[in-house]
Amino acid sequence: MGQLDEHFSVLIVDPGEAAxxxxxxxxxxxxxxxxxxxxxxxxxxxxxREGAIRLLMMxxxxxxxxxxxxxxxxxxxxxxxxxxxxxxxxxxxxxxxxEAMDAGVDAYAVAPFSTRxxxxxxxxxxxxx
Numbered sequence: 001m002g003q004l005d006e007h008f009s010v011l012i013v014d015p016g017e018a019a020x021x022x023x024x025x026x027x028x029x030x031x032x033x034x035x036x037x038x039x040x041x042x043x044x045x046x047x048x049r050e051g052a053i054r055l056l057m058m059x060x061x062x063x064x065x066x067x068x069x070x071x072x073x074x075x076x077x078x079x080x081x082x083x084x085x086x087x088x089x090x091x092x093x094x095x096x097x098x099e100a101m102d103a104g105v106d107a108y109a110v111a112p113f114s115t116r117x118x119x120x121x122x123x124x125x126x127x128x129x
Contacts, residue, residue: 008032010035011048013037014038015059017039023035040064041066042065045073057088061089067087085106106126
């Protein structure tokens with residue numbers, strides 16, 4: 001995933017607001033401290049369009065805009081096309097995993113997982129996104 005420096009920024013889209021504190025803590029443990037969170041995809045879009053977000057962490061099943069629609073929006077504009085996208089979900093459903101991967105997400109994690117697993121998944125995201 002490239003250099004994780006003080007300029008590396010993450011946006012978490014967490015409809016239930018339960019995952020954000022845990023993800024924020026885990027990201028901090030691996031040296032990522034610039035983390036913002038919103039509760040829906042519609043609020044995420046303006047922040048993503050600013051171009052400073054390097055990693056988007058989101059659930060796949062959200063309302064009113066789902067993960068697939070948000071991913072299409074991210075990949076469709078030059079300001080956001082290089083943003084890495086990771087699905088974080090509590091649902092271990094193979095069909096959802098394959099749907100998300102086929103749609104073009106960079107990583108997928110089923111909670112609960114450890115900070116070590118999160119770091120490994122981030123490290124596996126190609127630098128050329």
